[in-house]
Amino acid sequence: MTEPLLKIQGLCKRFGGVVATDDITLDIPEGELHAVIGPNGAGKTTLVSQLAGELTPDAGRILLGGTDVTSMPVWRRSLLGTARSFQITSLFPEFTARDNVALAAQAHAGHSFHFWKDARRETALRDTAHAALSRVGMGDRADVRVSRLSHGEHRQIEIAMALATRPRLLLLDEPMAGLGSSEAAGMLALLRALKRQYTIVLIEHDMEAVFALADRISVLVYGRVIATGAPEAIRANTQVREAYLGENSVAGAGDA
Amino acid sequence: MRFPFTARNLLIAAVIALLVLLPVYTALSGNAFFLTLFTRILILALAATSLNLIMGYGGMVSFGHAVYLGIGGYGIGILAFEGISSGFLQWPLAILVSALFALVIGALSLRTRGVYFIMITLALAQMVYYAGVSLSRYGADDGLTINRRSQFSGLIDLSNRTVFYYLCLALLLGTVYLVWRLINSRFGLVIRGAKSNERRMRSIGFPTYRYRLVCFVVAGAICGLAGALLANFTNFISPAMMHWTRSGDLIVMVVLGGMGSVFGPTVGAVALLVLEETLPFLIGKLGFPLFGESAARAAEYWQIVLGPMLLAIALFARGGIVGLLTRTGRD
Numbered sequence: 001m002t003e004p005l006l007k008i009q010g011l012c013k014r015f016g017g018v019v020a021t022d023d024i025t026l027d028i029p030e031g032e033l034h035a036v037i038g039p040n041g042a043g044k045t046t047l048v049s050q051l052a053g054e055l056t057p058d059a060g061r062i063l064l065g066g067t068d069v070t071s072m073p074v075w076r077r078s079l080l081g082t083a084r085s086f087q088i089t090s091l092f093p094e095f096t097a098r099d100n101v102a103l104a105a106q107a108h109a110g111h112s113f114h115f116w117k118d119a120r121r122e123t124a125l126r127d128t129a130h131a132a133l134s135r136v137g138m139g140d141r142a143d144v145r146v147s148r149l150s151h152g153e154h155r156q157i158e159i160a161m162a163l164a165t166r167p168r169l170l171l172l173d174e175p176m177a178g179l180g181s182s183e184a185a186g187m188l189a190l191l192r193a194l195k196r197q198y199t200i201v202l203i204e205h206d207m208e209a210v211f212a213l214a215d216r217i218s219v220l221v222y223g224r225v226i227a228t229g230a231p232e233a234i235r236a237n238t239q240v241r242e243a244y245l246g247e248n249s250v251a252g253a254g255d256a
Numbered sequence: 257m258r259f260p261f262t263a264r265n266l267l268i269a270a271v272i273a274l275l276v277l278l279p280v281y282t283a284l285s286g287n288a289f290f291l292t293l294f295t296r297i298l299i300l301a302l303a304a305t306s307l308n309l310i311m312g313y314g315g316m317v318s319f320g321h322a323v324y325l326g327i328g329g330y331g332i333g334i335l336a337f338e339g340i341s342s343g344f345l346q347w348p349l350a351i352l353v354s355a356l357f358a359l360v361i362g363a364l365s366l367r368t369r370g371v372y373f374i375m376i377t378l379a380l381a382q383m384v385y386y387a388g389v390s391l392s393r394y395g396a397d398d399g400l401t402i403n404r405r406s407q408f409s410g411l412i413d414l415s416n417r418t419v420f421y422y423l424c425l426a427l428l429l430g431t432v433y434l435v436w437r438l439i440n441s442r443f444g445l446v447i448r449g450a451k452s453n454e455r456r457m458r459s460i461g462f463p464t465y466r467y468r469l470v471c472f473v474v475a476g477a478i479c480g481l482a483g484a485l486l487a488n489f490t491n492f493i494s495p496a497m498m499h500w501t502r503s504g505d506l507i508v509m510v511v512l513g514g515m516g517s518v519f520g521p522t523v524g525a526v527a528l529l530v531l532e533e534t535l536p537f538l539i540g541k542l543g544f545p546l547f548g549e550s551a552a553r554a555a556e557y558w559q560i561v562l563g564p565m566l567l568a569i570a571l572f573a574r575g576g577i578v579g580l581l582t583r584t585g586r587d
Contacts, residue, residue, distance in 0.1 A: 052459060078461035090459075092452040103449055107461035112442040113470070119442040165460055 011060035020046040022223035038220035083167035085158040093147040101129035104164040132164040152183040264581040298424040304509040304521035306478035312515035315451030320381025326498025328483020333493035343406030354480020362472035388495035399494025514576030
């Protein structure tokens with residue numbers, strides 16, 4: 001059996017008296033789309049922040065492709081192949097979409113101690129940016145300033161920036177948050193297209209999307225993983241039903 | 257790069273034309289007052305341009321930037337006092353020492369954010385100021401007169417007013433061009449990205465601290481050059497060069513002219529120093545027919561007029577003078 005791309009071992013994180021991450025152990029093999037679901041306040045974003053490196057866990061280890069990244073800063077993990085999209089859109093509003101994504105590509109194309117040459121004329125960076133934007137369906141909006149784009153387009157740029165860093169592991173924190181139904185359908189199609197090409201950890205509230213996309217699902221309640229398994233197994237799990245999924249939403253997911 | 261005839265570009269062109277032609281006016285009129293005033297303006301514009309690099313583009317609001325004026329100046333003054341008057345030695349040393357101070361100050365202050373960053377840069381600059389006050393060998397509080405300007409083996413004669421003026425102008429324009437190249441380079445985009453959203457910069461793989469620190473050092477070095485010019489211009493150094501109020505003046509120039517515009521600080525320096533010179537005169541002249549003698553006394557309080565003007569700029573014209581003339585929504 002091959003080594004899983006992401007190994008989480010005994011991860012713990014406390015904020016004062018609140019246990020946000022309670023002894024989580026999880027192996028995610030290469031190419032899997034692993035969804036993390038759970039009620040609000042279950043610690044999903046806290047978990048992603050530890051995987052991305054913004055938060056340091058109190059205990060436990062995180063291994064990416066066999067390398068212990070537990071105490072590595074965010075930027076170094078990015079260079080090792082972890083990319084994150086943010087739940088609340090986090091872009092450079094005064095730059096164009098292409099500038100935003102090219103900057104992500106630039107971070108992974110050698111150092112940036114170049115003081116003279118116009119970075120916007122570096123065709124390699126611009127092409128990478130354009131390819132990533134086209135991938136998420138934003139190719140024709142590349143030269144619009146981000147502050148003038150819609151929320152849905154911001155969500156797409158979030159993904160494009162993550163892709164431009166050529167990641168091995170994609171951490172997607174509610175990519176469909178706040179999207180209208182047609183935009184959500186577009187995002188679902190995009191995530192389906194990204195599946196298998198990348199190892200993906202997906203946090204999402206849209207149960208239809210989660211059950212349609214995920215290879216495996218982990219259910220997080222009060223910082224603890226109460227169940228991990230294939231969508232059918234999760235749907236059938238009585239503990240999960242009691243703790244989180246209402247009968248109706250399970251039925252709804254079954255229809256999808 | 258095209259330069260369309262926008263109000264902003266016309267203003268910048270007018271300012272450059274004024275600066276280039278000023279010595280001609282002096283030669284024709286024989287009145288050197290404006291040449292002296294504008295030499296000073298050019299030097300402070302150079303310092304303000306370096307502050308704009310970290311403040312306007314990097315979001316690093318340093319409240320101690322004048323410290324590099326002082327360090328550059330003391331570099332010249334101390335060497336001159338010790339008998340070394342070669343500019344080829346003095347100037348690189350002044351710039352290098354300024355850069356080293358910026359490295360130390362930046363390394364400490366860039367670990368903080370916001371108000372703390374402002375306070376730490378202010379505190380460190382004041383420490384250097386008091387160090388200057390305690391240098392009794394070099395005049396302490398009273399400062400030190402420089403008997404001989406930097407010598408460039410006859411290549412450039414700094415004691416010639418016009419030559420000195422054009423040297424300052426060339427250095428300013430060269431620096432503005434350098435800053436313009438810089439902010440559009442890879443390095444510049446990292447600096448600007450870190451101002452806009454540092455968290456995101458780190459998450460896409462940039463170790464932002466080292467880029468910000470290098471930017472801080474570059475700005476310190478440029479300001480050190482301005483200090484070297486200032487010491488040669490006034491033939492005098494004193495701790496007052498790096499007093500925190502001088503740092504405040506530099507911030508006002510940047511904000512007044514336009515943060516995040518390469519020519520903004522130059523426009524701001526011209527506007528601020530010309531207002532400083534002309535406001536007392538104008539208040540006295542215009543007020544005299546109305547208020548008689550009391551207008552002359554009111555002229556002493558010209559800052560009462562300047563203050564609200566700065567307030568209005570800060571409140572209603574975020575991009576400063578240059579920003580006012582740039583139509584919003586265009587870059």
